[in-house]
Amino acid sequence: MNKHSRIFRSFLISYIVILIIPSLAGYMSYRTSIAVTQSISIENSVTLLQKSQQMLERRMAEVEGFTRQLALNQDLYVLMNQKKRSSSDDGNVYDIWKIMKEVMVFSQTNDFLKNYYIYLRNYNVVLTPGSAYFRPEHYYDSAHYTKMNMLQWKSLIMDNTHSREVMPLKPFSLNGNPTSVISYMQSLPLDSFGEQAPATVVVLIDQKTIASLLSGVQERYGGWTYVSNAEGDAISMLGIGEQEASAMNADSAFNKEKQSQFYKDDLVITTRSASTGWIYRAGIPRSALMENANYIKYISWSVTGAALIIGLVVGWILSRRNSAPINRLLGVMREQFGKDEPIGRNEYDFLQGNISTIITSNRALEQELNRQLPLIRDAFLKRLVAGEFQTLEEIAAAASQADTGLSLNEGYVGILHIHGYAGLDSVEILNELSAARLLLRQSLRDIDGRILMTDLGSDRVVAIFPAVCETTDEQTSRANIEQLLEPFAALMFSEYKITVTGSFGDPFTSEMEVSRSYEQAKETMGYADYTQRKGFLWYANIRQESATYYYPLDMELRLISTVRAGEEAEAKRIVGSVMQQNTEDRELSPEMANQLIVELKGTLLKLLDQKAFAESEQFEEVKNRVLEIQLAGAIDTVRGELDRIIEAMCGMITSKKNDLHIKTVEQIKQFIAQQYGDSELTLYRIAEQAERPEKYISQLFKEVTGTNLSDHLEKVRMDRAAELLQDKSFTVDEIALQVGYNSSHSFRRAFKRVMGVAPSAYRQSLD
Template sequence: MAQTRNRWTNYLKPLRHKNRSVFLTWMLSYVSVLLVPILISGVIYGATLNVVKAEMNRANQSILQQMEQAIDSQFKGIESLSLEVSLNRRIAAFMKADAALSDSDHYEIYQIANDLRVYEMANDFLEGIYVYYINSDTVISSNNRMDSEGLYDHIRLEEHMPLRSFREYLDQWYIKGYRSVVVSEQNEWRPTVMYAQNVTSSIMNQRGAVLLFMIDRDKLLAQASVPEEGTIHILNEDNRFIASTDESLAEPAVQYGDMPEQSGQLEIDAGGRRLVASYATSSITGWKYVMTLPADVYHRKMNVVEQLTIASILLCLLVGGGVTYWLLKRNYLPIHALIQSLSFKAGVTFDRGSNEYSFLEQALSSTFHEKEELHNKLNQHNNTLRSYFLQRLLKGQLDSHIPLRESFSAYDLRFPQDGFSVILLRIEHFGKFHRTDEDQVPNKRLLQFLIANVALEVARKSAHAYAVELDRELLGCIVNHRLASPAEQRAELARIAEETMSFISDYAHVQLTAAISAQQVGEYGIFQAFQEAVEAMEYRIVAGSGGMIHYGDLSGGEGKGAAPGGYFYPLQAEQQLIIMVREGQLDKAKAFVGEIIQKNVTSEPFSLHTAKCLMFDLMATLQKAIGEIRIVGKPDVPDGVRAIERLVQCQTVGEMRGQLYDMVELLCGYVNDNRLYSSNPLIDKVMKYVNDYYQDENLNISTIGEAFSMAPSYISKLFKEFAGESLLDYINKTRLEKAKLLLSGEKYTVGEISLMVGYHDVNTFHRIFKKFEGITPGRYREVK
């Protein structure tokens, strides 16, 4: 007994080994795959049967519909003809005749018969036309005249129908429709089809007539395309044959009530035979057009499909089995060689009683473990490396020989969409994170970490985003989004920035300024988007801090254009500002400065470079004004150098404007405080003399010196000290002020005005006017 058990154990041991082998597993898998085409063949077989069946039914229905259309067309022609007959003047007039026919009535019968003969010739679908006049009991045909009893001997609705019933049918007030009737032919009754329609008399309560159209029954199915071994027949509601291609049938194989639909198909048993019947219904008569085929003929094509399917399955099994064995053997050899190689090189013994994949898993597990340890060490530095990579990506400092996609994969960066934008967030003040008694670096890093996580969480609702620290007060956020219209994308980026700024402001009391770039396409557009965001952030000097700046809102729609009229600060404006300050007109000077700033900076579109240049030009103008209002013996004149230093430290245009206003207020205050000290009676007389004789072309420093008995150089120096400008400049400015008043009108030419204000040479007038006003006299007149 023990020997038997050991023998079975030795026999089953290799079998258990094979059950765990990859070879057997693959074989089962390949066999399972082999079953897939077999199952698909079965599905295709079922679908093909349905297609073949539907196609055959469609073909049968097409035949029936063609026959129906042909017959119904003839029926419509007969109905049209009946209308034409009923409108015939002779046929309608004969309804007035009574039973006692006169000679004229007999002549009318002859004329009506001729007309009926013409109508019969017009439609070859007719066997004859009969007109039954109820009032005179007269029946007229194309070749005969009879009464109702004679018509009864020739036509009946049924073979054994009594005369009284036949007359009752003809005496109805309303008759219209097709009937299956029998006609007498060589002492036999032959079935045919009749269309009957009554004609109403035009005289009240007078009986009219009945039109009877006898249809050639043999021509009903003359155009039908009868399939091989098939039969076509027409049934009425009483299950009687109207027509049939098989005259031997005594009764229909399918009943009218078995076909409730307008068209369809059904299988029936008839006389021990299985038939397939397709039918359609006439829209005019309601008759059923039926086509029958033996079931074996109908299923002949389906049997062919079934045989082909079985053959394809057997072929799949035969060929697939051979290919499966060849592939198993071919694919197993590399696995076997790999196991031997690993067993030899790795020093791991392969247990032949185990699965090959289990051995490979054990052999590679140690390698993966070592790789995982190395990967964990790299992950510890991954955030720093990725942050450094994102900084270089924004600034366009990547290695050109390494594709961006490979770099993204290396740093675990995913950009699934094609649209890219950059949002820069600048910390204006640190709120709760501000500390004066300890190092700011940890607080700034903690705040930047908070801002970065809030921005990423907000952006994750609609896009992928990555945040990176650019410096201690600036963060960059790369937003990867789907391509959309500029308006839609602007709204989405504004939402991200607004929600981030609002959250940080509410919970940390930290004020942020956001600069948002336009939409760029592709990874290589990230650098362009960063440059746009940087340029938008620079515009913070114009727009102020604590808000959102869109790159698209910058001048020209791209942030690079100038103001619509160009840079506006002509020499005339500078001279006007100096005069206002020199005269101590504080309100006018501040309003004038605001107007200049309005024209260059605050109007849309605006220019960052215009704002910077304008502020320093205005400060330079005030520096010139300091030189002109400096009073001898008054050393406490305002210091313009320190004012410029304070201007440089300003962060926004608003702060710069405030510094300019303070400087203007200081200078005007200085002028007004020292106005009495700076006055001189001699200088006042010189000014009055210039205003009186400015029209004299010989007026100059020498003539003024002679008028006041003083040396020209002395009076010029004295005028400069007290008036703040040279005597020659004062003469030219006085003349130019008078010239500008004259140029505002159209009465005098430029040459005439030149002579009127003391310039003998018009070229000299042009040169001096452009020097002080910045434009020519003609251009000044056009502007005004």
């Protein structure tokens, strides 16, 4: 054993040395190359990004200088302060032409000033380098922000005062060509601080023009650049999408203040402009960053890989040589598992210790299962008497798990009641009852260990008595059980002052009939409590001796709840069950029969006193019908009248539910009529307003109106769109936004689907 221990240690040490030494050498070389390359790349990237930043800021300074020159232009100053002579006056055409000629040169020499316009408020004219628009809407038709209608454009840009204001990157359409621009806005004169300035200069700078100044990083490394203002709005994007940039800024793993950091597979460089507050970011792919280190990495990992292969071969040889005794030991342990083995200080100690732990855990688990066995057995008995099992196989499997050790093919179910504790529920009384139940069960177990018992409430115990022998008749079996229990009851009273009575059902001949015998025992116990009977009572005796009617409280509560829910069939079934119990299983005197009818009438009158029935128009009629019920003939006649009254009462509940449903649907329609223009109006929003689940709202609307909720919302929007199409001051895109569609394409498809024609064709048909 010492020999094998030395071989195992030599194998382990040599294997670790062979693998660790080349791995450490390769890793150190790799990390050194990364550190050097990363440092150089960061310095170069920061320098390149700062140069691009300086170029962009100089060009933006040129734009600002252009607006200042316009502010100093005397001709423009005179023109923007002139007043129109009349409403039909289109303005001083010559002066407007002159200004256009003077400022046109700027657009020809500076690509940042290629697209700009000057808005003169007094003439309501828009001047561009090549044209003058005496109606701003004409300029809007050729050049406008994609996601901004004309009213928004005038309100946000024309009617506001701006001072060196830069609007972040927005989608723009220029002569039908989609692009993205930032907008530099300046009100004239420069000291305009009122609500409306005489003139506004707007310089539109194309995203591609800005990106060309920042393309150095991408051209050199194949990376990306992203410029945003202090609020995080995009100014320029090259090689990265807005969603990716937003996700990066929102990621808690990304430090916005750090100059250089790795984010995912990119090295991100960040600088901030002291003059504008703009944030410049450049991303360099890790692959480009590591380009210079790839050669070193290739050499390092080649050497490391070769060393690893050699080490694996040597390790495999050593492992094969040393695994043979271990495999032989495992074979012996499989054959001799559970037997004691000598413990020595060698490699087998680990196996022996683990096996000992498994054995100890197994014993602890076995002890815990044995401790839980009474609870499992009690749960099995409760399910058995409640009738929860569906097949004999299921009962057999559960009985085996509970380790009952008995075959319940035949026997009796009884309920033993401990008297003297009714209505008492203090802690002391409950503790005393627990002790009394324990004594009762222990005494019964001493008399006959085959009896199975489980608690029923605080003062009752359910006991299952197996038959003594299969050939004994029922009368003899009952006598045997009474002979067994009478000394037991006397003992409980004499020794512990505990009075015990019992009730028993008819015998069961199969495990599936245990629940039936239990229900009969419960009924017998109820009869015993009612008649104050002592001793032991059998279900077979109360059927002939019963002089009271059967209408327990739980049956009345079930009848009340089913009628309140409008479940007509179930309510009639409960009434039928009560009648069957009192006509077929009992022989009631006329007085008891009349008393039963009075109880049933009382139940119905309790229901009618509730608000759900009192508000119905049929209330008085149904109430009078209930009061008129009498036992004048056969009890079946009374049952028929009860069924008709229950049918009427359930109809009242159903009618009230329908009225409530109609009211809810009307509220939904009103909410849709108010909020149809909200593009975020969804089934969830509607259900939230109605304070009902989404699925319930959808089904309810369909049942009441015969129309899907989504179809109704679409119809409301299309009807409103048809009205707006009659007003030609709105474009189709504007109408789409007003009726709750963010996409004009989706609106056109929906309009054609509902109205049968496209919106433009519908407008033409009105002409």
